[in-house]
Amino acid sequence: MTDSPTTRGFPDVEYAARTKLAQDRMAEAGMDGMLLMSEPEVQYFTGFQTLFWQSPTRPWFVLVPANGKPIAIIPEIGVSLMRQCWLDDIRSWSAPNPQDDGISLLIEALSPLKTVGVMKGHETHLRMPLGDWERLMTALPALRIRDATGLVHGLRMVKSPAEIDKLSRICAIGSATFDAVPQFAREGVPLEEVFRAFRREALAQGADGAPYVVGASAPGGYADVISPPDATPLATGDILMLDSGMVLDGYYCDFDRNWAIGHADTTAQRAYDVLWRATDAGLAAARPGNSCRDLFQAMSSVIAEMDDSGGDIGRLGHGLGLQLTEQPSHAAFDTTELQENMVLTLEPSLSYGAGLMMVHEENIVVTPQGGRLLSTRAAPDLPVI
Amino acid sequence: MTDSPTTRGFPDVEYAARTKLAQDRMAEAGMDGMLLMSEPEVQYFTGFQTLFWQSPTRPWFVLVPANGKPIAIIPEIGVSLMRQCWLDDIRSWSAPNPQDDGISLLIEALSPLKTVGVMKGHETHLRMPLGDWERLMTALPALRIRDATGLVHGLRMVKSPAEIDKLSRICAIGSATFDAVPQFAREGVPLEEVFRAFRREALAQGADGAPYVVGASAPGGYADVISPPDATPLATGDILMLDSGMVLDGYYCDFDRNWAIGHADTTAQRAYDVLWRATDAGLAAARPGNSCRDLFQAMSSVIAEMDDSGGDIGRLGHGLGLQLTEQPSHAAFDTTELQENMVLTLEPSLSYGAGLMMVHEENIVVTPQGGRLLSTRAAPDLPVI
Numbered sequence: 001m002t003d004s005p006t007t008r009g010f011p012d013v014e015y016a017a018r019t020k021l022a023q024d025r026m027a028e029a030g031m032d033g034m035l036l037m038s039e040p041e042v043q044y045f046t047g048f049q050t051l052f053w054q055s056p057t058r059p060w061f062v063l064v065p066a067n068g069k070p071i072a073i074i075p076e077i078g079v080s081l082m083r084q085c086w087l088d089d090i091r092s093w094s095a096p097n098p099q100d101d102g103i104s105l106l107i108e109a110l111s112p113l114k115t116v117g118v119m120k121g122h123e124t125h126l127r128m129p130l131g132d133w134e135r136l137m138t139a140l141p142a143l144r145i146r147d148a149t150g151l152v153h154g155l156r157m158v159k160s161p162a163e164i165d166k167l168s169r170i171c172a173i174g175s176a177t178f179d180a181v182p183q184f185a186r187e188g189v190p191l192e193e194v195f196r197a198f199r200r201e202a203l204a205q206g207a208d209g210a211p212y213v214v215g216a217s218a219p220g221g222y223a224d225v226i227s228p229p230d231a232t233p234l235a236t237g238d239i240l241m242l243d244s245g246m247v248l249d250g251y252y253c254d255f256d257r258n259w260a261i262g263h264a265d266t267t268a269q270r271a272y273d274v275l276w277r278a279t280d281a282g283l284a285a286a287r288p289g290n291s292c293r294d295l296f297q298a299m300s301s302v303i304a305e306m307d308d309s310g311g312d313i314g315r316l317g318h319g320l321g322l323q324l325t326e327q328p329s330h331a332a333f334d335t336t337e338l339q340e341n342m343v344l345t346l347e348p349s350l351s352y353g354a355g356l357m358m359v360h361e362e363n364i365v366v367t368p369q370g371g372r373l374l375s376t377r378a379a380p381d382l383p384v385i
Numbered sequence: 386m387t388d389s390p391t392t393r394g395f396p397d398v399e400y401a402a403r404t405k406l407a408q409d410r411m412a413e414a415g416m417d418g419m420l421l422m423s424e425p426e427v428q429y430f431t432g433f434q435t436l437f438w439q440s441p442t443r444p445w446f447v448l449v450p451a452n453g454k455p456i457a458i459i460p461e462i463g464v465s466l467m468r469q470c471w472l473d474d475i476r477s478w479s480a481p482n483p484q485d486d487g488i489s490l491l492i493e494a495l496s497p498l499k500t501v502g503v504m505k506g507h508e509t510h511l512r513m514p515l516g517d518w519e520r521l522m523t524a525l526p527a528l529r530i531r532d533a534t535g536l537v538h539g540l541r542m543v544k545s546p547a548e549i550d551k552l553s554r555i556c557a558i559g560s561a562t563f564d565a566v567p568q569f570a571r572e573g574v575p576l577e578e579v580f581r582a583f584r585r586e587a588l589a590q591g592a593d594g595a596p597y598v599v600g601a602s603a604p605g606g607y608a609d610v611i612s613p614p615d616a617t618p619l620a621t622g623d624i625l626m627l628d629s630g631m632v633l634d635g636y637y638c639d640f641d642r643n644w645a646i647g648h649a650d651t652t653a654q655r656a657y658d659v660l661w662r663a664t665d666a667g668l669a670a671a672r673p674g675n676s677c678r679d680l681f682q683a684m685s686s687v688i689a690e691m692d693d694s695g696g697d698i699g700r701l702g703h704g705l706g707l708q709l710t711e712q713p714s715h716a717a718f719d720t721t722e723l724q725e726n727m728v729l730t731l732e733p734s735l736s737y738g739a740g741l742m743m744v745h746e747e748n749i750v751v752t753p754q755g756g757r758l759l760s761t762r763a764a765p766d767l768p769v770i
Contacts, residue, residue, distance in 0.1 A: 008615055038441075052611035054597050054630065055710040056423075057508050057703070077698050080609035080740070095699045096714055098507040120515035122483040123442050130505035131532060133515070147516060196588045203581045208613070211596055212439050224465035226437035228593070230393055245439065313462050314480045318442070325440040329481055355465070 008249050009047050010162050012086040018155065019045055022064055025151050026117060033110065034064040034117040034148050037127045040322040041119065044156060045070045047085045049250050050078070058095040059102055059128040063109050073105045103132055107139050117148030123327055124149055153327040157319050157336075159343050163251065164365055167321065167343050168374050170207065170248040171255075171363050175376035177202045177210075177246065178257045182385045187236055187261055191217050192229040194242070202246050212245030212254070212324055217261065221268055221356030225256075225313070225349075236262030240385070243361065245324040252324050254345055255361040255375045260384045271306060271352050272382040275360040278302035278348035279377075282317070282330075286344065286364055286371030292334040299330070299348045307350035313359070317347035320363060342366040343374070393634050394432050395547050397471040403540065404430055407449055410536050411502060418495065419449040419502040419533050422512045425707040426504065426537060430455045432470045434635050435463070443480040444487055444513040448494050458490045488517055492524050502533030508712055509534055538712040542704055542721075544728050548636065549750055552706065552728050553759050555592065555633040556640075556748050560761035562587045562595075562631070563642045567770045572621055572646055576602050577614040579627070587631050597630030597639070597709055602646065606653055606741030610641075610698070610734075621647030625770070628746065630709040637709050639730055640746040640760045645769045656691060656737050657767040660745040663687035663733035664762075667702070667715075671729065671749055671756030677719040684715070684733045692735035698744070702732035705748060727751040728759070 022045070026034055036042060039053040042062050053060075061073040072082050075095035082090050091105050110116060120126070126133060137143070159167065177198065184197035195213050202210035216222035217232070217240040225243060234240060243256035258272060278299040285298035299316045315334075319326035320343050328336035330347070344366065349359040360378060364371035407430070411419055421427060424438040427447050438445075446458040457467050460480035467475050476490050495501060505511070511518060522528070544552065562583065569582035580598050587595035601607035602617070602625040610628060619625060628641035643657060663684040670683035684701045700719075704711030705728050713721035715732070729751065734744040745763060749756035 008613075049613050050611045051597050051599055051613065056510065056708060057710045057714075058699075075699065077609070077611060081612055096507065096716070097699070098718060101507065118515070120519075122481065122486065122514060124514050125441065126511035126515045126518075129507060129509050129534075130503070130511045130518070133511075134505075149514075192593070195593070196591075199594060200585045200588045203585045206581075208577070208580070209584060209596070209598075211594070212436050213594075214436055224462070226435045226462060227466055228393075228434050228436065314443075314460065314482070323441060325442045329442075331481070333483060 009049070014160060014162055015045060015047055015086050019064060019070060022151070022155055023066060025155070026064070026066065029117065029146065029151060031115050031117040031146055031148065032066045033113045035110070036062045036064065036119065038119065038125065040156070041152060043250055043322055046072060046082065046087055048078070048082055050081060052078070059132070061102060061106060071109060073102055073109060101132060103135055106136055110140055110143060113143065115144040115146055117146050117151060119147070119149045119152055121147045121149030156321060157327060157342050158339050159321060159341050159365070163321065164341060164343065166249055166251040167253070167363070170246055170251055171253040171374035173202065173205045173207045173248065174244060174246050174253040174255060176205045177207070177244070178242070181242065181257065181259065185234060185240060185259065186385055188233045190231045190233050192231055194234065195229040198242060198244070202244070206248070207246040208248050210244055210246045213242065215240070215242040215256070220265055221353060221358060223355050223357065225357065225359050234261050237265070239268050239358070241359065243359070250322055252320060252322070253363055253375065254320055254324050255363050256359055257378055258358060258360070258382060260382050262384070264382045264384050267352055268358070269382050271350055271358040274302060274306045274350060275348045275358060276378070276380055279346050279360055279362055282346035282348065283364065283371040286338060286346070286366050287368055288338055288340050288366065290338050292328045292330050292336045292338065293332055295338065296330040296332055299346065303348055303350050307352060309351055313349050316349065317345040319343065320345050338366050340366055340368060344371070346371065394434070399545060399547055400430065400432055400471050404449060404455060407536070407540055408451060410540070411449070411451065414502065414531065414536060416500050416502040416531055416533065417451045418498040420495070421447045421449065421504065423504065423510065425541070428635055428707055429541060431457060431467065431472055433463070433467055435466060437463070444517070446487060446491060456494060458487055458494060486517060488520055491521055495525055495528060498528065500529040500531055502531050502536060504532070504534045504537055506532050506534030541706060542712060542727050543724050544706060544726050544750070548706065549726060549728065551634055551636040552638070552748070555631055555636055556638040556759035558587065558590045558592045558633060559629060559631050559638040559640060561590045562592070562629070563627070566627065566642065566644065570619060570625060570644070571770055573618045575616045575618050577616055579619065580614040583627060583629070587629070591633070592631040593633050595629055595631045598627065600625070600627040600641070605650055606738060606743060608740050608742065610742065610744050619646050622650070624653050624743070626744065628744070635707055637705060637707070638748055638760065639705055639709050640748050641744055642763055643743060643745070643767060645767050647769070649767045649769050652737055653743070654767050656735055656743040659687060659691045659735060660733045660743060661763070661765055664731050664745055664747055667731035667733065668749065668756040671723060671731070671751050672753055673723055673725050673751065675723050677713045677715050677721045677723065678717055680723065681715040681717055684731065688733055688735050692737060694736055698734050701734065702730040702746070704728065705730050723751050725751055725753060729756070731756065
């Protein structure tokens with residue numbers, strides 16, 4: 001358990017550097033503004049951090065201008081908190097207001113602009129009512145909208161040393177939490193109680209929370225990897241998997257662990273071994289110059305020893321940071337070139353037996369020497385509890 | 386601490402009834418289908434429950450046809466879990482796929498339809514890429530899109546007895562958690578440690594999680610109600626507020642509590658008393674026949690004893706269920722008529738002193754006799770720790 005207080009946020013210079021780099025790329029892309037509205041982007045450019053995003057009621061907007069600091073256009077309820085961030089220009093309205101939930105403020109802010117970037121590509125959502133978006137476009141018929149997805153994700157993929165420090169700390173907390181699992185997961189304990197104990201342990205280890213805990217425990221292996229728990233007790237012969245996104249000061253770890261309850265059967269042991277070696281291959285391939293596709297293929301070629309179906313998960317890992325899953329994707333379709341200081345998950349998976357699957361996951365940072373582990377690596381053999 | 390396993394989900398008849406009611410209203414509204422894509426709606430009509438929604442990578446779709454069971458159009462990773470739900474028709478693709486993330490499946494499913502409802506109104510988001518939405522609309526030029534927000538929110542606002550049972554259980558867990566706060570919140574404890582202890586207690590009391598914990602502790606009162614914690618220790622003279630959304634089997638409680646650390650000053654005591662009596666007024670007004678506006682005015686008229694500014698929060702409570710905040714809103718703009726079995730928060734707030742505020746919150750169910758408390762009501766006087 002940690003008693004040391006957490007140093008929260010970043011100095012203003014971090015946000016200023018992010019904004020300047022975005023503005024350089026906006027200039028290259030011919031954008032004179034960028035309108036952002038999703039939690040990770042608002043946090044990335046302003047430092048504004050609140051769990052209040054869980055309430056869908058109010059929209060939040062940040063406009064990154066061609067020069068100078070971002071402008072916040074936000075509900076009154078957030079003004080006090082936003083004032084603690086590095087921004088100077090904070091515009092607000094009393095929200096919720098079904099007649100005008102920030103739209104007239106947006107029209108005013110966007111009217112002088114010609115070409116505005118909005119995130120409308122893969123892995124994005126429109127975090128405002130579609131009807132309000134249509135109203136906004138109708139009110140600004142001359143405004144050109146460009147897709148800013150690649151620009152923003154391109155910036156966010158490569159982490160600063162300060163971000164890597166935060167990610168390293170939450171990964172260490174995650175590792176310590178997984179190490180404690182044999183203390184509370186054993187035959188006879190209902191899976192939902194294992195989940196609760198796991199979350200309590202994550203908090204005791206210093207996480208702000210463990211918002212993402214999924215997994216399963218079933219005879220010989222599990223059939224899916226996104227389930228909530230039920231009350232079924234762990235039983236001898238089960239394979240237990242827990243996958244968790246824990247968070248510290250806004251940054252996530254995301255990795256999993258597998259255990260056998262009582263004893264491990266040979267097939268599960270073999271699947272575990274294949275995935276362990278696929279992770280080895282991923283670690284070796286995770287260096288600048290290789291692409292996500294290369295990383296995918298390095299892991300796939302090992303997985304193919306046991307399963308050449310490609311699996312149900314669609315990829316073998318992804319980016320990690322302010323979100324549990326970020327771009328890029330380790331998949332055949334993703335040719336993103338790996339860069340030093342990208343933080344990634346390696347997530348090899350395979351199917352076996354009658355509809356069973358196994359997934360391994362580690363968190364790494366890309367270095368010229370290959371992937372440097374941020375998570376403490378899983379045991380080389382399937383651990384038995 | 387509870388050791389009794391949780392009965393999860395609902396019998397199929399619950400989902401069938403929701404779907405039938407939706408289809409009756411769709412027929413009245415001239416819709417021959419409804420396309421849903423956000424977590425609460427997918428869960429409401431299918432029972433599909435996973436924390437995997439925290440990953441923004443993959444879109445998920447449910448089509449409610451004019452007759453028969455909903456149709457799931459979802460990533461392969463969710464098929465195994467969706468098969469456990471009551472649906473028969475599950476269509477899937479290997480996601481993520483930036484070239485076609487479900488769009489061709491959507492086109493196929495929507496092509497036979499003339500008028501489709503989509504949630505595009507207040508308090509909604511488009512949980513798919515805007516670019517993909519535009520592609521879909523271009524591919525289906527004859528399709529008419531109607532706003533289904535009112536239809537879906539209208540159904541979800543009024544809870545079934547089974548839903549009220551779940552809400553009642555998570556509210557009881559929340560109440561027990563707040564009761565334990567004086568055991569770990571005292572002078573000298575950093576606020577972030579109070580938050581962690583609070584979350585651990587919520588889990589010990591039987592919550593699946595406490596995803597929403599916000600609050601503050603500051604001399605004489607707090608300035609905002611959506612902050613994350615920092616490492617500042619609680620100090621004599623602080624007002625501590627914790628507001629929490631805890632969840633059990635997908636259903637949320639959402640209420641807060643206030644305490645004075647060491648001693649309570651007179652102004653804070655008075656603010657607390659005014660809000661306690663505003664809650665009384667809200668409880669009396671929370672019966673069928675009154676509107677949300679009536680409920681708002683009943684509370685406002687008491688709050689005006691100390692503050693007639695209207696506050697920064699924009700409303701004095703809201704709906705509660707599968708989301709931390711749902712429609713309706715207790716605000717002057719919301720004329721929604723209260724109906725028996727609506728589950729609501731009463732959330733009177735006021736501003737005082739130099740930029741300070743106080744918020745009370747309780748959770749209730751609307752009955753002909755007025756609001757029936759689901760949360761154990763806060764103490765009538767500001768408690769001192």
